[in-house]
Amino acid sequence: MSPTQALARKWRPKDFSQLTGQEHIVKALSNALQQNRLHHAYLLTGTRGVGKTTIARILAKSLNCETGITAKPCGICSICMQIDSGSFIDLVELDAASNTQVDNMRELLENAIYAPTSGRFKIYLIDEVHMLSKSAFNAMLKTLEEPPMHVKFVLATTDPQKIPVTVLSRCLQFNLKHIPQQQIADHLKYVLTQENITYAFPALQLIARAAQGSMRDALSLLDQAIAYSGENITEDNIQSMLGITSQDYxxxxxxxxxxxxxxxxxxxADEIEAQCLxxxxxxxxxxxxxxxxxxxxxxxxxxxxxxxxxxxxxxxxxxxxxxxxxxxxxxxxxxxxxxxxxxxxxxxxxxxxxxxxxxxxxxxxxxxxxxxxxxxxxxxxxxxxxxxxxxSAVEQKVAPPTPSLHNTAFQSLNWTLLISQLNLSGMSKMLAQHSEAKFLPTEKIEIYVPEQHKHLLEKKYQDKIQTALNDYFSKPITLNFYIGTLTGITPLETHNLEAKEKQAQSIAHIEQDPIVQQLIENFDAKLVTSSIKPIKK
Incomplete structure (x- = not known):
């Protein structure tokens, strides 16, 4: 009986159409191959198991397929089959994590000058390239600057920050993203259907969540799930296997x-501890x-x-x-x-x-x-x-009518600005931020708290605000709290609005940057707006 092949290897994508969750990479590479706009060095970045090595091998097939340079390699010619089996002599794979020294790189580059044996291009796939030593990078740099026409480099890394900028600037860089949980779960569903194994889809969603964006990890966990559950993968079994807390808890x-x-x-909590979770x-x-x-x-x-x-x-x-x-x-x-x-x-x-x-x-x-x-x-x-x-069961104070206005200086105070100058923290600060204040004659302040935040109206928090105001004005201030409808916006809402406005301005500034617009237009790049943060002054 022959050994069963691991699912991660058995279901490794053989062409771009089988890739899951990296549509932006597929589109860019497919367009480049169809238009014969080839670069001499590609850098693939991303966390483990998202498809860096897989894309590199598909690219090697696309460049060397006997049908010609194509975004859709045939998969049946001798070269495609050799690449799939890992026996293609013109695809040189190097693990930089175990070959960090300059001598290894020099030996590899010395062979680069020779023409490919059977393929159209000689492909050098260097995995975890950030692990190379500084001298090894320097040795590579000369070949990256003036590569032979028959040589293509595909560099892969989980940590692009450690790659010298001199190398980065000579590569066409693609950032592989985490694969969404739903896409992972759907792919696992397809795999199990092909394998004729019954399953509960919520169990696959648990595996997809545990994989944290890595398809390889998901397939490895699926192998483990099959061994654990047999021919029927249930949600209870996966929860037990992964040590996941039941939603009921x-x-x-x-x-x-x-x-x-x-x-x-x-x-x-005692039940959870008893389950050894x-x-x-x-x-x-x-x-x-x-x-x-x-x-x-x-x-x-x-x-x-x-x-x-x-x-x-x-x-x-x-x-x-x-x-x-x-x-x-x-x-x-x-x-x-x-x-x-x-x-x-x-x-x-x-x-x-x-x-x-x-x-x-x-x-x-x-x-x-x-x-x-x-x-x-x-x-x-x-x-x-x-x-x-x-x-309606909550007893509320009824706010008294507002007296005629005078003492303009006191009554013109800004509550939001005043809070920022008071020595408040914790729940007392939260109470102040969720309220609205009216400044009345003879140093009286009425603070209104909306219904949904009335639970903040504990006496100890009111007393802390009272003390902070007395200290700020250096004299006793008459302070009353009420539950009622606000007529304006609270200090917290003001802060949030200002933050949103600054965020919007920052995003607009980046979007209008000529370099960013050029990257989006030429390389189908996408701006991750959630990563943009206003500069604090």
Whole structure:
């Protein structure tokens, strides 16, 4: 019985049409090959398993196929078959990680002057090229400047920052991106269908997420999943294999959080520990769930409504405010980074949960949410739903009528600017940033807080603002807080608007740059606007 070939090797793409997730590279290289606009050196950058070596081998076939230079190599001629089997003598592959010295590079370059044995071009594929020594790069530089007509270099690296600029400037560079999870899952589905193995698609989505954008890693995990699950790949098996937290644990954690149920949250933490799951991965999965809840609140069309956990996500999106989700997301991220500093992982994890509970105030838990007393079960069932109470039960102060205006200097103060000069931090600063102030005669200030942030109105936070104002003006200030509708925008909203305006200006400036426009036009480049950050002055 012959050994089974690894899926990553068996399903390696043989031409550009089989590549997944690198359409921008395929388009650029295909156009260049069709127009016979060939470069002597190509640099492929990207993380592991995204297709650098695969693209290099397809390019070698395109340049040497017996049908001629083409973007669609035949795959059946002797040269194409030799390249696929790794026996083509004019394709020289060098692993720079294990051949870093200048002598290896000199030997390779000395042979470059000789014509190819059977192909049209001699192709030098140097993997992890950033590992070469400085002297080895210098030895390569002369050949890159004046290469023989029959030589093509294809350099691949996961760390282009370590390549000398003198080498970068002589290469046509292509950046391979992470492959989207949905495309990975769809490809795994195709592979398993061809292999006649049954599967549950949610299990493939878990594998795709664990692969983190790497198709090779996804296929390796799929090999492991087949060995673990046999001929039927289920979601439970993949969760067990990968040590992934069940969504039920995470959903029930957040349900308990809406109730202010600290004991319930710790009970779930104990269950997670009993399952020997990694708390680091649990926090990672919790952050992912919070991200999906935030999407459900702001851009619901981005979520797959057919996913089995969608009803629970939609329910939690209504149970929390957008600000709460943003805060809990940050707490989860910080909790994960602090795990190594905690006395043990259990303490670090439960402390993170308690931090979420502390920011989810008792008033919010008691007055805004309620859950019927039912046994734990499916969140989709009405009897287990989280129901938002009417806020009419909250007693509110009624703001007094505004007196006639005088004392112009005091009344013309800017609340946003004043906050930036006060010695505030933590929740007291958050309360001030989410409020609107009216400056009245005889040094009186009325602060209005919107309904959705009334849980910030704890006396200790009000007292800190009172003290900060007294210190700033060097005399007692009369300060009153009210819950009500705001007429303007809060300091936080002002800050966010200014940040968005600066971001938009920065993006516009980069888009109008002549060099950027030339790159987009000539090389089908794409501007990653999320990477543009305004310069802080």
């Amino acid at each position: 995470l959903v029930n954690l957040l349900k308990a959080l809406t109730q202010g149920d600290g004991a319930g949250m710790l009970s779930i 990694s708390f680091d991965l649990v926090l990672q999965d919790l952050a992912t769930l919070l991200h999906r809840i935030a999407l459900a609140q702001t851009i619901p069309d981005k979520l797959n409504r057919d996913a089995h956990e969608y009803p629970a996500i939609a329910l939690l999106a209504k149970a929390f405010s957008a600000e709460d989700i943003q805060l809990f997301y940050q707490i989860a991220l910080h909790g994960r980074s602090d795990l190594s500093l905690a006395p043990d992982e259990y303490a670090g994890f439960t402390m993170t949960l308690m931090r979420m509970l502390a920011f989810n105030s008792d008033e919010l838990a008691k007055n805004e949410y309620e859950k019927p007393s039912q046994p734990k079960g499916d969140l989709n069932k009405p009897e287990n739903a989280i129901i938002k109470k009417s806020t």
